[in-house]
Amino acid sequence: MNLRDLADECDREANKAWHHAERWRLRDTANLYRRMICNRAAADPATHTLDHSMLIDVTERWCRQHGYRVVAGIGGATIQRGDEPAVVVQPGDTLRWDGQRITVEASAT
Structure with missing residues (x-):
């Protein structure tokens, strides 16, 4: 189990x-x-996949470690760093850290 x-x-x-x-x-x-x-x-520093049951503070902590801030919304969140455009993420999306910035792989659904 x-x-x-x-x-x-x-x-x-x-x-x-x-x-x-x-x-x-x-x-x-x-x-x-x-x-x-x-x-x-959230233990993997390079990849983070959002899940429906995931608490938003886990995603917020993961993004903050990479210099981003997170604002929770209905059905997802917005991530942003400095003057970069804000990106909307939702459960099923995978965030990837390449050493410089976070990119988002949208879920297939």
């Missing part, structure tokens, strides 16, 4: 829980597993 499966299982158990404290504990655990997945995905 992988971390995503564990997070989904915790969510299912939280929906069945009778006690609020147990429900919160299970949801917190599911969120922790998702955070671990996101952090693992």
Whole structure:
């Protein structure tokens, strides 16, 4: 079982829980597993693929390491550095760092 499966299982158990404290504990655990997945995905300094379940602060941190800022929006985010034109990214897009700048490979969907 992988971390995503564990997070989904915790969510299912939280929906069945009778006690609020147990429900919160299970949801917190599911969120922790998702955070671990996101952090693992952001560990590669050269490539970062946005995912629907990814927390925006993970993408923001990855871009900031390369000198970019990120503004979250509905369904995606905008990245920009200095006077460069802003680029809109969405889940499924892959950000690549070539040592000088970030380029975006748009998702196929």
